[in-house]
Amino acid sequence: xSYFNLKKVSTxxxxxxxxxxxxxxxxxxxxxxLKSSLFRDNAIDQVRNVAFLEGIQKYSIAMxxxxxGYGFPIGGVAAMDAETGVISPGGVGYDINCGVRFxxxxxxxxxxxxxxxxxxxxxxxxxPTGVGSHHSIQQLSVSExxxxxxLGAKWPIQRGYGKETDLEAIEEFGCLKEADPEKVSSKxxxxxxxxxxxxxxxxxxxxxxxxxxxxxxxxxxxxxxxKDQIIFMIHTGSRGxxxxxxxxxxxxxxMKIHTLKFELPDKQLACAYIQSPLGKDYxxxxxxxxxxxxxxxxxIMSKVEKAxxxxxxxxxxxxxxxxxxxxxxxxxxxxxxxxxGKTKRICVHRKGATRAFGPGRKxxxxxxxxxxxxVIIPGDMGTESYLCIGTEKAMQETFGSxxxxxxxxxxxxxxxxxxxxxxxxxxxxxxxxFVKAAKNKTIVxxxxxxxxxxxxxxxxxxxxxxxxxxxxxxxxxVVKG
DNA sequence: ATGTTC
Numbered sequence: 343x344s345y346f347n348l349k350k351v352s353t354x355x356x357x358x359x360x361x362x363x364x365x366x367x368x369x370x371x372x373x374x375x376l377k378s379s380l381f382r383d384n385a386i387d388q389v390r391n392v393a394f395l396e397g398i399q400k401y402s403i404a405m406x407x408x409x410x411g412y413g414f415p416i417g418g419v420a421a422m423d424a425e426t427g428v429i430s431p432g433g434v435g436y437d438i439n440c441g442v443r444f445x446x447x448x449x450x451x452x453x454x455x456x457x458x459x460x461x462x463x464x465x466x467x468x469x470p471t472g473v474g475s476h477h478s479i480q481q482l483s484v485s486e487x488x489x490x491x492x493l494g495a496k497w498p499i500q501r502g503y504g505k506e507t508d509l510e511a512i513e514e515f516g517c518l519k520e521a522d523p524e525k526v527s528s529k530x531x532x533x534x535x536x537x538x539x540x541x542x543x544x545x546x547x548x549x550x551x552x553x554x555x556x557x558x559x560x561x562x563x564x565x566x567x568x569k570d571q572i573i574f575m576i577h578t579g580s581r582g583x584x585x586x587x588x589x590x591x592x593x594x595x596x597m598k599i600h601t602l603k604f605e606l607p608d609k610q611l612a613c614a615y616i617q618s619p620l621g622k623d624y625x626x627x628x629x630x631x632x633x634x635x636x637x638x639x640x641x642i643m644s645k646v647e648k649a650x651x652x653x654x655x656x657x658x659x660x661x662x663x664x665x666x667x668x669x670x671x672x673x674x675x676x677x678x679x680x681x682x683g684k685t686k687r688i689c690v691h692r693k694g695a696t697r698a699f700g701p702g703r704k705x706x707x708x709x710x711x712x713x714x715x716x717v718i719i720p721g722d723m724g725t726e727s728y729l730c731i732g733t734e735k736a737m738q739e740t741f742g743s744x745x746x747x748x749x750x751x752x753x754x755x756x757x758x759x760x761x762x763x764x765x766x767x768x769x770x771x772x773x774x775x776f777v778k779a780a781k782n783k784t785i786v787x788x789x790x791x792x793x794x795x796x797x798x799x800x801x802x803x804x805x806x807x808x809x810x811x812x813x814x815x816x817x818x819x820v821v822k823g
Numbered sequence: 824a825t826g827t828t829c
Contacts, residue, residue, distance in 0.1 A: 412824095435824075436824050436825065437824040437825080438824095440824070473824095473825070473826075473827065474825090474826050476826095533825090533826075542824075542825085543824080543825080543827085544824055544825085544827090545824080546824085579824070580824095581824090581825085582825065582826070584824085584825095585824065585825045586825085588824090588825095589825085672824090754827095
């Protein structure tokens with residue numbers, strides 16, 4: 343059976359056969375409901391193009407939320423041999439370490455249902471949002487900013503934003519130690535100096551949600567989650583600093599594109615050998631941007647807690663505000679994986695894809711080593727989100743990776759053409775979701791209809807066995823940029 | 824995603 347040139351491998355898994363200069367086949371996870379959305383853009387061509395890259399292992403992988411991105415598709419995973427392979431800024435994306443954190447509380451829906459506008463407005467007043475948002479904390483000197491880039495989430499914790507144990511619930515404990523601030527341009531540093539603790543724009547958000555369904559009682563209990571509980575999610579990345587790092591290295595690599603010993607099917611796949619000076623410089627700078635993003639989410643999390651305490655006139659012990667997990671979904675990392683029966687060091691590019699490590703991985707903090715890594719998969723601002731857990735199957739099939747969200751199905755431009763602020767706001771009111779944003783335009787661009795159905799995306803990966811669903815939450819209040 | 828065209 344085939345669909346266009348895709349061959350069915352098993353339930354929800356399709357293979358793009360290896361042709362021409364592809365080094366490996368493509369593999370696409372998608373269920374029947376989402377299959378047609380695959381052909382709305384040229385993302386499958388991008389899955390094929392990525393397979394041309396030197397050092398790529400096993401497959402060029404695409405998740406069900408795949409859509410077109412710069413060079414590499416968003417919703418893609420590409421693992422390169424750490425010795426012979428290449429690293430590419432396009433395989434990480436412009437928003438380096440864009441990611442999500444999921445926070446539990448002791449609150450029940452009834453505790454806050456009359457306070458929603460107050461809660462959302464107080465958060466909005468305390469966290470700068472929107473393009474160019476700045477001055478959440480004091481402007482940092484170059485040397486202070488370099489400390490942020492070295493320390494990641496630890497930097498704000500040392501200054502009273504959150505607590506030391508938060509680090510155990512962050513991928514890499516909130517810090518890539520390879521970070522080298524000397525590889526970050528002065529322009530990138532300038533853009534980052536006043537942006538720690540700011541939300542940004544686009545699909546970034548702060549959400550107040552309530553847990554509606556529990557799929558796995560035992561795991562939910564271990565994570566201190568239950569039905570009707572109020573949770574918070576924070577989705578943001580490395581702001582102007584990460585964007586500038588990506589821009590700088592895309593240009594640098596384009597200038598040295600002739601030094602590659604193979605032909606690129608697309609200039610947007612500009613890359614460098616991982617072991618070359620340029621490849622190492624990019625990784626050192628990317629790690630800085632990743633650390634900046636973790637510091638950013640840490641500061642915002644703490645500011646949201648303060649806002650909630652203020653709005654509800656409650657105490658920290660009553661609130662029980664605690665980080666469940668923080669995932670990145672735009673990053674490259676060095677990891678050991680079993681390939682053809684041997685353990686091999688690879689550089690895993692996850693772009694619009696979440697790490698989903700199963701039980702036993704040494705990278706996980708002790709409290710997650712037995713159960714596996716929590717995987718946070720938010721929907722669009724009008725729909726549900728899922729907290730899941732990684733599995734052994736993810737380790738075998740996808741280098742320990744899963745989907746990252748709903749995935750756009752419509753361009754921002756098209757969304758603006760098709761609807762308007764009044765219609766989107768009335769849709770949100772009908773769903774009883776209170777929204778506050780820096781700009782109306784962002785709300786229109788982010789309307790639910792511009793996204794795939796996140797439940798279909800998550801269900802695909804759940805049924806394949808790459809992740810296991812734990813709980814589903816729905817939004818009550820949303821802050822956007 | 825982004826001082827949304829250095």
